[in-house]
Amino acid sequence: MTIPAVAVVAYPGFSPFHLSVPCIIFGDVLPGQALFRLEICAAEPGPIRSVHGLSLSPAAGVEGLAAADIVIVPGWDDPALAPPPELAEALRAAHARGAQVVGLCLGTYVLAYAGLLDGRRASTHWEFEQDFLLRFPQVRLDTNALYVDEDRLITSAGTAAGVDCCLYLVRQHYGSVIANKIARRMVVPTYREGGQAQFIEKPVPASTQDIRINEQLDFLRQNLSVSHSLDTLAARANMSRRSFTRYFQRATGMSVGEWVLTERLRRTQELLEVGTQPIETIAEQVGFGTAASLRQHFKHAFGVTPVEWRKSFRTAE
Template identity: 45%
Template structure:
């Protein structure tokens, strides 16, 4: 039967051999112990598994078997270590049965593979660690995989992205059950922000493709050295000594995207580095990355990463400062007036 929010008291961690330790520990920390300042009844947490589970150099003794999942209000499935193999059938069956009986089911990181195997994500939007989103989408085509978000809430089925995003989802569940004030209290105890802006795209690097012998191998570093300059597809094609159409085909084969889209990704990546390691103003960074103006940088940055540059800087600021970048040439207006597309 369906539960109401006020009933969400019992939480069961579904554990088996092969579970990721960090995600399991995060869930146990959030739901297992109430902060001192919280006076409302806290969760009744149980660890459910078929047998003793290896846990690093230790061994974890579950409180109950997997059949106990069906009695829980909320079932948490921690990350699954080996996404190349199917999760245990008994775990998949237990999670499916719990959901059919009305439990809210949430996966942390690659725990989404367990939910997908149970059919709970069919026709739904879901996420997992960005490094495994392609695998999840290919193996379970009925699932709408979103690689950019920190977590997805479908009501009775929730999924989180990788690692630290597990904490974001756990705090979200506390917020749903007990309100923002108590969720903020839990976050303060854990010394983390109660809510993070943006998605996991801001944590994904955009490396230069490494393909020895590829016709564009020499072009990639040439572009990286000139990110502060206005560049067109014609410029890139001329440097590669091929036609623009031929360049586009090679670029799509090597990077999976178009020359201008890849160039924009490199500009954003460089802007991330400057925001993390320098005190440069947004205007200076816009010039150094070939964006031209702070307005253009903010528009592309926010659209790509889901957060504005200033928020990103506050999140990723390091103590080591890099000397301010030297401003490079601004985009030449004349080139654009001639009809050549630049980024």
């Protein structure tokens, strides 16, 4: 397998945090496993200083974007300032030849200034949504999503959403097992609730601040293969059905049915990526009952069949 090349664009007044996120995730985050080839490229020539006075000497200029499989703009200093023409052209050329072009947080502005987002969905920091809509009415801004992927143009909401977005890219290239390893090493969740359905599966909260609900989440994970009623789950939590439904929704952001379906799909992904079990066996283990039901739900959620998912991610590991 060819190791994907990642070009991260540094710019005057860059945010050290925003720049460090892709550098960590696409750098040597897993010792002994070279997953990506990372290079920092300059939006403008010469040493670059951050907003806090840190100095950086990028290895290449915008010409470094020409060979990248993934190009990342990790933020932007001034939303009112268009990127240099050379950078905008390099981004357009990268996308035209098939690269994934990513704008983290205010980096979405750079992609929009370059004309890449016209007529497409995108996401950016919530504080700048109204400004973005006024500047780029031709872009369909998603005001809820943590990140959006449309036609190899990936944009994220503010700050920490860049972590979610970069982990999503890792998952695309290497599957959930590697993405989970990186998330654990960084001590961050693999998934976070994103406010609405996104290009990928709806994230499943691993735990909540409600101990009673956490106990039910653990129980459900350990018993995915069987059906569960609200009455039975409520009784296990020593609650009425109405109270349990309300507390579950408040704690997880999902209904019980949504959570169980999403967890079954997540577990299906893992089993497809790490094992060779038939689809029929996986369907029984995760609670879909039949292979037909699993295929229907999986295709609806991810746009590919379970066999296609297995082929993509087992060959990438």
